[in-house]
Amino acid sequence: MTDCATCVVRNRAICASLDADELALLGKLGRRHRLRAGHSLLWEGDDAPLVANVMDGVLKLAVAAADGREQIVGIVFPSDFIGRPFGKESPYSATAITDVEVCVFHRASFDDFTSAHPDLQHKLLRRTLDELDRARHWMMLLGRKSAEEKVASFLLEMSERLSGQACDADAQRGFELPFGRQQIADILGLTIETTSRQLTRMRANGLVDLPSRREIVINDRAAMEAIAG
Protein backbone atom coordinates (compact mmCIF):
# COMPACT_ATOMS: atom_id res chain seq x y z
CA MET A 1 0.00 0.00 0.00
CA THR A 2 1.08 3.50 -0.86
CA ASP A 3 1.00 6.41 1.56
CA CYS A 4 -0.56 9.26 -0.37
CA ALA A 5 -0.47 11.53 2.67
CA THR A 6 3.29 11.89 2.39
CA CYS A 7 3.46 11.96 -1.41
CA VAL A 8 5.88 14.61 -2.68
CA VAL A 9 3.78 15.50 -5.71
CA ARG A 10 0.34 15.20 -4.11
CA ASN A 11 -0.58 18.86 -4.37
CA ARG A 12 0.46 19.08 -8.01
CA ALA A 13 -0.74 15.68 -9.27
CA ILE A 14 -4.31 14.77 -10.18
CA CYS A 15 -4.72 13.46 -6.63
CA ALA A 16 -4.89 17.07 -5.46
CA SER A 17 -8.64 16.97 -6.05
CA LEU A 18 -9.18 14.24 -3.46
CA ASP A 19 -9.96 14.55 0.25
CA ALA A 20 -8.30 12.49 2.97
CA ASP A 21 -10.72 9.54 2.79
CA GLU A 22 -10.44 9.33 -0.96
CA LEU A 23 -6.67 9.53 -0.80
CA ALA A 24 -6.60 6.61 1.60
CA LEU A 25 -8.75 4.59 -0.80
CA LEU A 26 -6.57 5.47 -3.76
CA GLY A 27 -3.51 4.60 -1.71
CA LYS A 28 -4.80 1.04 -1.44
CA LEU A 29 -4.90 0.80 -5.22
CA GLY A 30 -1.46 2.25 -5.91
CA ARG A 31 2.04 0.85 -5.66
CA ARG A 32 5.23 2.85 -5.66
CA HIS A 33 7.70 1.59 -8.12
CA ARG A 34 11.24 2.46 -9.17
CA LEU A 35 12.44 2.30 -12.75
CA ARG A 36 16.04 2.61 -13.92
CA ALA A 37 16.93 4.90 -16.81
CA GLY A 38 16.35 3.12 -20.10
CA HIS A 39 13.63 0.79 -18.83
CA SER A 40 10.03 1.02 -20.08
CA LEU A 41 6.72 1.23 -18.31
CA LEU A 42 4.56 0.88 -21.44
CA TRP A 43 5.30 -0.62 -24.84
CA GLU A 44 3.91 0.72 -28.10
CA GLY A 45 1.12 -1.49 -29.38
CA ASP A 46 0.90 -3.64 -26.27
CA ASP A 47 -2.10 -3.79 -24.06
CA ALA A 48 -1.42 -1.30 -21.30
CA PRO A 49 -2.59 -2.79 -18.00
CA LEU A 50 -1.48 0.15 -15.91
CA VAL A 51 -1.49 3.90 -15.48
CA ALA A 52 0.82 5.93 -13.25
CA ASN A 53 1.72 9.23 -11.67
CA VAL A 54 5.34 10.30 -11.87
CA MET A 55 6.84 11.23 -8.52
CA ASP A 56 10.45 11.78 -9.52
CA GLY A 57 12.50 11.63 -12.72
CA VAL A 58 11.68 12.08 -16.40
CA LEU A 59 10.19 9.72 -18.99
CA LYS A 60 9.74 9.95 -22.73
CA LEU A 61 6.70 8.87 -24.74
CA ALA A 62 7.88 7.63 -28.12
CA VAL A 63 6.62 6.13 -31.37
CA ALA A 64 9.03 4.01 -33.40
CA ALA A 65 9.02 2.91 -37.04
CA ALA A 66 10.03 -0.56 -38.20
CA ASP A 67 13.39 0.73 -39.44
CA GLY A 68 14.39 2.27 -36.14
CA ARG A 69 13.35 5.87 -36.70
CA GLU A 70 11.93 7.25 -33.48
CA GLN A 71 9.82 10.28 -32.68
CA ILE A 72 9.41 11.40 -29.10
CA VAL A 73 5.78 12.54 -28.76
CA GLY A 74 5.75 13.58 -25.13
CA ILE A 75 7.96 14.25 -22.14
CA VAL A 76 6.70 13.32 -18.70
CA PHE A 77 7.84 15.25 -15.62
CA PRO A 78 7.14 14.75 -11.90
CA SER A 79 3.43 15.12 -11.03
CA ASP A 80 2.47 14.27 -14.63
CA PHE A 81 0.20 11.39 -15.46
CA ILE A 82 1.11 8.46 -17.71
CA GLY A 83 -1.12 5.98 -19.47
CA ARG A 84 -4.32 5.46 -21.33
CA PRO A 85 -7.36 5.24 -19.05
CA PHE A 86 -10.51 3.57 -20.35
CA GLY A 87 -9.24 0.73 -22.46
CA LYS A 88 -7.24 0.54 -25.62
CA GLU A 89 -3.68 -0.51 -26.13
CA SER A 90 -0.94 2.01 -25.59
CA PRO A 91 -0.21 3.92 -28.81
CA TYR A 92 3.33 4.70 -27.68
CA SER A 93 6.04 3.45 -25.37
CA ALA A 94 6.89 5.15 -22.07
CA THR A 95 10.55 4.84 -21.19
CA ALA A 96 12.51 6.24 -18.28
CA ILE A 97 15.11 8.78 -19.35
CA THR A 98 16.49 9.21 -15.85
CA ASP A 99 15.98 6.91 -12.87
CA VAL A 100 12.32 7.30 -12.08
CA GLU A 101 9.91 6.83 -9.22
CA VAL A 102 6.28 6.29 -10.17
CA CYS A 103 3.01 5.57 -8.41
CA VAL A 104 1.41 2.76 -10.43
CA PHE A 105 -2.23 1.68 -10.65
CA HIS A 106 -3.95 -1.20 -12.37
CA ARG A 107 -5.79 0.47 -15.18
CA ALA A 108 -9.08 -1.30 -14.57
CA SER A 109 -9.27 -0.38 -10.90
CA PHE A 110 -8.10 3.15 -11.60
CA ASP A 111 -10.86 3.45 -14.22
CA ASP A 112 -13.43 2.35 -11.66
CA PHE A 113 -12.09 4.75 -9.07
CA THR A 114 -12.11 7.59 -11.57
CA SER A 115 -15.68 6.94 -12.63
CA ALA A 116 -16.73 7.16 -9.00
CA HIS A 117 -14.86 10.42 -8.36
CA PRO A 118 -15.92 13.21 -10.72
CA ASP A 119 -13.39 15.62 -9.28
CA LEU A 120 -10.55 13.31 -10.22
CA GLN A 121 -12.04 12.88 -13.65
CA HIS A 122 -12.30 16.62 -14.02
CA LYS A 123 -8.65 17.05 -13.12
CA LEU A 124 -7.71 14.36 -15.61
CA LEU A 125 -9.76 16.06 -18.32
CA ARG A 126 -8.03 19.38 -17.73
CA ARG A 127 -4.62 17.75 -17.90
CA THR A 128 -5.50 15.89 -21.06
CA LEU A 129 -6.74 19.10 -22.67
CA ASP A 130 -3.47 20.80 -21.75
CA GLU A 131 -1.45 17.91 -23.17
CA LEU A 132 -3.47 18.06 -26.37
CA ASP A 133 -2.72 21.77 -26.73
CA ARG A 134 0.94 21.10 -26.16
CA ALA A 135 0.99 18.28 -28.72
CA ARG A 136 -0.71 20.44 -31.34
CA HIS A 137 1.68 23.28 -30.71
CA TRP A 138 4.51 20.79 -31.23
CA MET A 139 2.95 19.71 -34.54
CA MET A 140 3.55 23.22 -35.84
CA LEU A 141 7.19 22.92 -34.84
CA LEU A 142 7.61 19.51 -36.46
CA GLY A 143 5.82 20.36 -39.67
CA ARG A 144 6.84 23.91 -40.41
CA LYS A 145 9.89 25.11 -38.49
CA SER A 146 13.52 25.09 -39.63
CA ALA A 147 16.22 23.31 -37.65
CA GLU A 148 17.33 26.57 -36.08
CA GLU A 149 13.79 27.49 -35.06
CA LYS A 150 13.23 24.00 -33.68
CA VAL A 151 16.28 24.11 -31.44
CA ALA A 152 15.49 27.62 -30.19
CA SER A 153 11.88 26.64 -29.42
CA PHE A 154 13.07 23.53 -27.64
CA LEU A 155 15.52 25.38 -25.41
CA LEU A 156 12.90 27.95 -24.43
CA GLU A 157 10.26 25.33 -23.65
CA MET A 158 12.68 23.26 -21.61
CA SER A 159 13.87 26.29 -19.66
CA GLU A 160 10.27 26.83 -18.63
CA ARG A 161 9.24 23.28 -17.90
CA LEU A 162 12.43 22.41 -16.03
CA SER A 163 12.24 25.44 -13.78
CA GLY A 164 9.09 23.87 -12.34
CA GLN A 165 9.03 25.01 -8.74
CA ALA A 166 11.94 27.44 -8.76
CA CYS A 167 10.60 29.78 -11.38
CA ASP A 168 12.97 32.66 -10.72
CA ALA A 169 14.81 34.19 -13.64
CA ASP A 170 18.13 32.50 -12.81
CA ALA A 171 16.71 28.99 -13.04
CA GLN A 172 15.35 29.82 -16.46
CA ARG A 173 18.64 31.13 -17.80
CA GLY A 174 20.72 28.12 -16.88
CA PHE A 175 19.44 24.57 -16.55
CA GLU A 176 20.44 20.95 -17.00
CA LEU A 177 18.70 18.93 -19.68
CA PRO A 178 17.76 15.37 -18.85
CA PHE A 179 18.38 14.49 -22.52
CA GLY A 180 21.35 13.54 -24.64
CA ARG A 181 21.78 14.90 -28.17
CA GLN A 182 20.09 11.91 -29.80
CA GLN A 183 17.01 12.41 -27.66
CA ILE A 184 16.86 16.10 -28.48
CA ALA A 185 17.02 15.08 -32.14
CA ASP A 186 14.18 12.59 -31.61
CA ILE A 187 12.07 15.30 -29.99
CA LEU A 188 12.67 17.79 -32.81
CA GLY A 189 12.47 15.43 -35.77
CA LEU A 190 16.10 16.11 -36.72
CA THR A 191 19.31 14.09 -36.91
CA ILE A 192 21.83 14.20 -34.11
CA GLU A 193 24.35 15.97 -36.37
CA THR A 194 21.99 18.78 -37.33
CA THR A 195 21.06 19.27 -33.68
CA SER A 196 24.69 19.42 -32.66
CA ARG A 197 25.56 21.88 -35.41
CA GLN A 198 22.74 24.22 -34.46
CA LEU A 199 23.83 24.25 -30.82
CA THR A 200 27.45 24.88 -31.82
CA ARG A 201 26.36 27.77 -34.00
CA MET A 202 24.31 29.30 -31.19
CA ARG A 203 27.31 29.07 -28.90
CA ALA A 204 29.50 30.71 -31.55
CA ASN A 205 26.96 33.55 -31.82
CA GLY A 206 27.02 34.03 -28.07
CA LEU A 207 23.35 33.10 -27.77
CA VAL A 208 24.03 30.27 -25.34
CA ASP A 209 26.79 28.83 -23.18
CA LEU A 210 27.26 25.07 -23.02
CA PRO A 211 29.27 24.54 -19.83
CA SER A 212 28.89 20.76 -20.06
CA ARG A 213 27.18 18.25 -22.32
CA ARG A 214 23.81 18.63 -20.66
CA GLU A 215 23.94 22.15 -19.29
CA ILE A 216 22.45 25.06 -21.18
CA VAL A 217 22.70 28.74 -20.34
CA ILE A 218 20.55 31.08 -22.40
CA ASN A 219 22.41 34.37 -22.63
CA ASP A 220 19.97 36.34 -24.74
CA ARG A 221 16.43 35.22 -24.17
CA ALA A 222 14.88 37.89 -26.37
CA ALA A 223 17.07 36.93 -29.32
CA MET A 224 16.25 33.28 -28.71
CA GLU A 225 12.53 34.06 -28.78
CA ALA A 226 12.98 36.00 -32.00
CA ILE A 227 14.66 32.99 -33.59
CA ALA A 228 12.07 30.53 -32.28
CA GLY A 229 9.46 32.40 -34.31
Place this chain on the structure above:
Amino acid sequence: MTDCATCVVRNRAICASLDADELALLGKLGRRHRLRAGHSLLWEGDDAPLVANVMDGVLKLAVAAADGREQIVGIVFPSDFIGRPFGKESPYSATAITDVEVCVFHRASFDDFTSAHPDLQHKLLRRTLDELDRARHWMMLLGRKSAEEKVASFLLEMSERLSGQACDADAQRGFELPFGRQQIADILGLTIETTSRQLTRMRANGLVDLPSRREIVINDRAAMEAIAG
Protein backbone atom coordinates in the same frame (compact mmCIF):
# COMPACT_ATOMS: atom_id res chain seq x y z
CA MET B 1 -33.39 27.16 -28.49
CA THR B 2 -32.02 24.08 -30.14
CA ASP B 3 -33.94 20.85 -30.54
CA CYS B 4 -31.54 18.14 -29.43
CA ALA B 5 -34.18 15.45 -29.87
CA THR B 6 -33.96 15.75 -33.64
CA CYS B 7 -30.20 16.31 -33.85
CA VAL B 8 -28.61 14.30 -36.65
CA VAL B 9 -25.42 13.58 -34.74
CA ARG B 10 -26.93 13.08 -31.30
CA ASN B 11 -26.09 9.42 -30.96
CA ARG B 12 -22.48 9.96 -32.03
CA ALA B 13 -21.73 13.25 -30.31
CA ILE B 14 -20.89 13.73 -26.64
CA CYS B 15 -24.58 14.39 -26.00
CA ALA B 16 -25.17 10.65 -26.40
CA SER B 17 -24.49 10.27 -22.68
CA LEU B 18 -27.45 12.42 -21.72
CA ASP B 19 -31.04 11.42 -20.99
CA ALA B 20 -34.13 13.25 -22.29
CA ASP B 21 -34.31 15.76 -19.42
CA GLU B 22 -30.66 16.61 -19.67
CA LEU B 23 -30.90 16.99 -23.42
CA ALA B 24 -33.71 19.46 -23.00
CA LEU B 25 -31.59 21.47 -20.57
CA LEU B 26 -28.60 21.44 -22.89
CA GLY B 27 -30.86 22.43 -25.76
CA LYS B 28 -31.64 25.68 -23.94
CA LEU B 29 -27.95 26.49 -23.82
CA GLY B 30 -27.15 25.72 -27.43
CA ARG B 31 -27.71 27.57 -30.67
CA ARG B 32 -27.51 26.13 -34.14
CA HIS B 33 -25.35 28.14 -36.40
CA ARG B 34 -24.27 28.01 -40.04
CA LEU B 35 -20.80 28.93 -41.23
CA ARG B 36 -19.68 29.40 -44.83
CA ALA B 37 -16.51 27.75 -46.08
CA GLY B 38 -13.52 29.92 -45.24
CA HIS B 39 -15.06 31.57 -42.18
CA SER B 40 -13.69 30.98 -38.69
CA LEU B 41 -15.30 29.97 -35.42
CA LEU B 42 -12.20 30.45 -33.27
CA TRP B 43 -9.10 32.57 -33.75
CA GLU B 44 -5.63 31.58 -32.61
CA GLY B 45 -4.63 33.49 -29.51
CA ASP B 46 -8.03 35.06 -28.95
CA ASP B 47 -10.17 34.39 -25.95
CA ALA B 48 -12.52 31.61 -26.99
CA PRO B 49 -15.98 32.36 -25.56
CA LEU B 50 -17.61 29.33 -27.15
CA VAL B 51 -17.44 25.61 -27.74
CA ALA B 52 -19.38 23.64 -30.32
CA ASN B 53 -20.45 20.32 -31.74
CA VAL B 54 -20.18 19.88 -35.48
CA MET B 55 -23.40 18.67 -37.09
CA ASP B 56 -22.43 18.87 -40.73
CA GLY B 57 -19.36 19.85 -42.74
CA VAL B 58 -15.63 19.86 -42.04
CA LEU B 59 -13.39 22.34 -40.21
CA LYS B 60 -9.64 22.65 -39.82
CA LEU B 61 -7.75 23.54 -36.66
CA ALA B 62 -4.65 25.45 -37.63
CA VAL B 63 -1.63 27.22 -36.17
CA ALA B 64 -0.03 29.99 -38.21
CA ALA B 65 3.38 31.64 -38.03
CA ALA B 66 3.96 35.36 -38.49
CA ASP B 67 5.31 34.83 -42.02
CA GLY B 68 2.25 32.95 -43.24
CA ARG B 69 3.41 29.38 -42.79
CA GLU B 70 0.47 27.31 -41.61
CA GLN B 71 0.22 23.91 -39.99
CA ILE B 72 -3.14 22.17 -39.74
CA VAL B 73 -3.19 20.45 -36.35
CA GLY B 74 -6.60 18.85 -36.47
CA ILE B 75 -9.51 18.06 -38.74
CA VAL B 76 -13.02 18.22 -37.33
CA PHE B 77 -15.80 16.06 -38.75
CA PRO B 78 -19.52 15.83 -37.95
CA SER B 79 -20.21 14.74 -34.34
CA ASP B 80 -16.75 15.99 -33.28
CA PHE B 81 -16.32 18.57 -30.58
CA ILE B 82 -14.59 21.94 -31.02
CA GLY B 83 -13.16 24.28 -28.46
CA ARG B 84 -11.32 24.57 -25.21
CA PRO B 85 -13.53 23.96 -22.16
CA PHE B 86 -12.40 25.31 -18.81
CA GLY B 87 -10.81 28.60 -19.61
CA LYS B 88 -7.78 29.60 -21.57
CA GLU B 89 -7.54 31.26 -24.90
CA SER B 90 -7.77 29.15 -28.02
CA PRO B 91 -4.31 27.93 -29.05
CA TYR B 92 -5.41 27.54 -32.68
CA SER B 93 -7.96 28.80 -35.13
CA ALA B 94 -10.97 26.76 -36.23
CA THR B 95 -12.00 27.50 -39.80
CA ALA B 96 -14.72 25.98 -41.95
CA ILE B 97 -13.35 24.09 -44.93
CA THR B 98 -16.78 23.33 -46.33
CA ASP B 99 -20.05 25.00 -45.45
CA VAL B 100 -20.68 23.94 -41.89
CA GLU B 101 -23.50 23.57 -39.42
CA VAL B 102 -22.54 23.65 -35.76
CA CYS B 103 -24.29 23.58 -32.41
CA VAL B 104 -22.68 26.37 -30.39
CA PHE B 105 -22.54 26.89 -26.62
CA HIS B 106 -21.24 29.71 -24.47
CA ARG B 107 -18.14 28.24 -22.94
CA ALA B 108 -18.92 29.33 -19.41
CA SER B 109 -22.39 27.82 -19.34
CA PHE B 110 -21.16 24.69 -21.06
CA ASP B 111 -18.46 24.38 -18.40
CA ASP B 112 -21.08 24.63 -15.68
CA PHE B 113 -23.30 22.12 -17.36
CA THR B 114 -20.39 19.74 -17.80
CA SER B 115 -19.33 19.98 -14.17
CA ALA B 116 -22.85 19.03 -13.16
CA HIS B 117 -23.02 16.05 -15.53
CA PRO B 118 -20.23 13.54 -14.91
CA ASP B 119 -21.34 11.34 -17.81
CA LEU B 120 -20.87 14.19 -20.25
CA GLN B 121 -17.50 14.92 -18.73
CA HIS B 122 -16.55 11.29 -19.06
CA LYS B 123 -17.49 11.31 -22.72
CA LEU B 124 -15.48 14.47 -23.22
CA LEU B 125 -12.48 12.93 -21.49
CA ARG B 126 -12.59 9.86 -23.72
CA ARG B 127 -12.79 12.02 -26.82
CA THR B 128 -9.92 14.20 -25.68
CA LEU B 129 -7.80 11.13 -24.98
CA ASP B 130 -8.55 9.83 -28.47
CA GLU B 131 -7.65 13.20 -30.00
CA LEU B 132 -4.40 13.24 -28.05
CA ASP B 133 -3.50 9.80 -29.39
CA ARG B 134 -4.26 10.94 -32.91
CA ALA B 135 -2.19 14.10 -32.50
CA ARG B 136 0.79 12.13 -31.17
CA HIS B 137 0.53 9.64 -33.99
CA TRP B 138 0.59 12.60 -36.39
CA MET B 139 3.72 13.94 -34.68
CA MET B 140 5.54 10.80 -35.83
CA LEU B 141 4.40 11.50 -39.37
CA LEU B 142 5.46 15.15 -39.26
CA GLY B 143 8.81 14.55 -37.64
CA ARG B 144 10.05 11.35 -39.21
CA LYS B 145 8.25 10.38 -42.40
CA SER B 146 9.27 11.13 -45.99
CA ALA B 147 6.96 12.98 -48.37
CA GLU B 148 5.89 9.71 -49.97
CA GLU B 149 5.13 8.10 -46.62
CA LYS B 150 3.24 11.20 -45.53
CA VAL B 151 0.96 11.22 -48.54
CA ALA B 152 0.29 7.48 -48.31
CA SER B 153 -0.52 7.74 -44.60
CA PHE B 154 -2.79 10.69 -45.28
CA LEU B 155 -4.78 8.93 -47.99
CA LEU B 156 -5.27 5.86 -45.81
CA GLU B 157 -6.37 7.87 -42.79
CA MET B 158 -8.78 9.96 -44.85
CA SER B 159 -10.26 6.88 -46.50
CA GLU B 160 -11.11 5.63 -43.02
CA ARG B 161 -12.37 8.83 -41.44
CA LEU B 162 -14.42 9.88 -44.44
CA SER B 163 -16.15 6.53 -44.73
CA GLY B 164 -17.72 7.31 -41.36
CA GLN B 165 -21.11 5.65 -41.48
CA ALA B 166 -20.77 3.76 -44.77
CA CYS B 167 -17.83 1.64 -43.82
CA ASP B 168 -18.11 -0.87 -46.64
CA ALA B 169 -15.03 -1.63 -48.70
CA ASP B 170 -16.18 0.43 -51.69
CA ALA B 171 -16.47 3.65 -49.75
CA GLN B 172 -12.92 3.19 -48.53
CA ARG B 173 -11.50 2.65 -51.98
CA GLY B 174 -12.91 5.76 -53.55
CA PHE B 175 -13.76 8.96 -51.75
CA GLU B 176 -13.89 12.70 -52.15
CA LEU B 177 -11.53 14.83 -50.11
CA PRO B 178 -12.87 18.03 -48.59
CA PHE B 179 -9.40 19.55 -49.09
CA GLY B 180 -7.52 21.25 -51.86
CA ARG B 181 -3.84 20.56 -52.52
CA GLN B 182 -2.64 23.46 -50.38
CA GLN B 183 -4.60 22.16 -47.42
CA ILE B 184 -3.21 18.67 -47.84
CA ALA B 185 0.24 20.24 -47.84
CA ASP B 186 -0.58 22.16 -44.65
CA ILE B 187 -1.71 18.94 -42.99
CA LEU B 188 1.43 17.04 -43.98
CA GLY B 189 4.01 19.77 -43.41
CA LEU B 190 4.97 19.82 -47.11
CA THR B 191 4.76 22.32 -49.95
CA ILE B 192 1.92 22.17 -52.43
CA GLU B 193 4.35 21.17 -55.21
CA THR B 194 5.79 18.21 -53.33
CA THR B 195 2.28 17.04 -52.48
CA SER B 196 1.21 17.30 -56.09
CA ARG B 197 4.29 15.46 -57.34
CA GLN B 198 3.78 12.59 -54.93
CA LEU B 199 0.17 12.17 -56.02
CA THR B 200 1.16 12.27 -59.67
CA ARG B 201 3.79 9.64 -59.05
CA MET B 202 1.30 7.39 -57.29
CA ARG B 203 -1.07 7.72 -60.21
CA ALA B 204 1.75 6.88 -62.63
CA ASN B 205 2.53 3.76 -60.58
CA GLY B 206 -1.12 2.71 -60.71
CA LEU B 207 -1.46 3.00 -56.95
CA VAL B 208 -4.32 5.49 -57.17
CA ASP B 209 -6.74 6.99 -59.67
CA LEU B 210 -7.49 10.71 -59.54
CA PRO B 211 -10.78 11.05 -61.44
CA SER B 212 -11.10 14.71 -60.45
CA ARG B 213 -9.22 17.23 -58.37
CA ARG B 214 -10.72 16.08 -55.11
CA GLU B 215 -11.53 12.45 -55.81
CA ILE B 216 -9.18 9.67 -54.78
CA VAL B 217 -9.45 5.99 -55.61
CA ILE B 218 -7.00 3.70 -53.85
CA ASN B 219 -6.31 0.81 -56.21
CA ASP B 220 -3.86 -1.16 -54.15
CA ARG B 221 -4.49 -0.71 -50.48
CA ALA B 222 -1.88 -3.23 -49.36
CA ALA B 223 0.84 -1.48 -51.36
CA MET B 224 -0.30 1.85 -49.97
CA GLU B 225 -0.02 0.52 -46.43
CA ALA B 226 3.44 -0.79 -47.18
CA ILE B 227 4.50 2.66 -48.36
CA ALA B 228 2.90 4.45 -45.41
CA GLY B 229 5.30 2.54 -43.13
Place this chain on the structure above:
DNA sequence: CGAGAAGTTGAGTTATTTCAACACGTGTGG
Protein backbone atom coordinates in the same frame (compact mmCIF):
# COMPACT_ATOMS: atom_id res chain seq x y z
C1' DC C 1 44.83 5.22 -17.49
C1' DG C 2 42.25 3.13 -21.10
C1' DA C 3 38.02 1.84 -23.40
C1' DG C 4 33.65 2.86 -24.85
C1' DA C 5 29.99 5.99 -25.27
C1' DA C 6 28.63 10.47 -26.62
C1' DG C 7 29.32 14.50 -29.21
C1' DT C 8 31.51 17.32 -32.91
C1' DT C 9 33.12 18.46 -37.35
C1' DG C 10 33.79 17.96 -42.39
C1' DA C 11 32.66 16.66 -47.20
C1' DG C 12 29.51 14.97 -50.32
C1' DT C 13 24.68 13.58 -51.41
C1' DT C 14 19.84 13.96 -51.68
C1' DA C 15 15.06 15.08 -50.65
C1' DT C 16 12.48 18.85 -50.55
C1' DT C 17 11.86 23.60 -51.43
C1' DT C 18 11.79 27.59 -54.33
C1' DC C 19 10.90 30.07 -58.32
C1' DA C 20 8.82 30.17 -62.64
C1' DA C 21 6.17 28.70 -66.47
C1' DC C 22 2.44 26.23 -68.06
C1' DA C 23 -2.14 23.47 -68.12
C1' DC C 24 -6.74 22.78 -66.78
C1' DG C 25 -11.44 23.87 -65.71
C1' DT C 26 -15.04 26.90 -64.76
C1' DG C 27 -17.77 30.76 -64.90
C1' DT C 28 -18.66 35.35 -67.05
C1' DG C 29 -19.42 38.63 -70.40
C1' DG C 30 -19.21 39.94 -75.08
Place this chain on the structure above:
DNA sequence: CCACACGTGTTGAAATAACTCAACTTCTCG
Protein backbone atom coordinates in the same frame (compact mmCIF):
# COMPACT_ATOMS: atom_id res chain seq x y z
C1' DC D 1 -21.06 30.01 -78.36
C1' DC D 2 -16.52 31.49 -77.92
C1' DA D 3 -12.90 34.19 -75.60
C1' DC D 4 -10.83 35.22 -71.65
C1' DA D 5 -9.61 35.57 -66.90
C1' DC D 6 -9.00 33.63 -62.53
C1' DG D 7 -8.27 30.10 -59.23
C1' DT D 8 -6.19 25.72 -58.79
C1' DG D 9 -3.12 22.29 -59.89
C1' DT D 10 0.99 20.41 -62.48
C1' DT D 11 5.56 20.26 -64.24
C1' DG D 12 10.47 21.64 -64.80
C1' DA D 13 15.04 23.49 -63.37
C1' DA D 14 17.89 25.34 -59.95
C1' DA D 15 18.92 26.18 -55.13
C1' DT D 16 19.35 24.69 -50.48
C1' DA D 17 18.52 22.77 -45.95
C1' DA D 18 19.09 18.79 -43.87
C1' DC D 19 20.84 14.12 -44.15
C1' DT D 20 24.46 10.52 -44.61
C1' DC D 21 28.80 8.67 -44.01
C1' DA D 22 33.14 8.91 -41.95
C1' DA D 23 36.78 10.62 -39.11
C1' DC D 24 37.95 12.73 -35.13
C1' DT D 25 37.48 14.66 -30.24
C1' DT D 26 35.78 14.82 -25.73
C1' DC D 27 33.83 13.11 -21.88
C1' DT D 28 32.73 9.36 -18.45
C1' DC D 29 33.49 5.65 -15.75
C1' DG D 30 35.47 1.32 -14.41
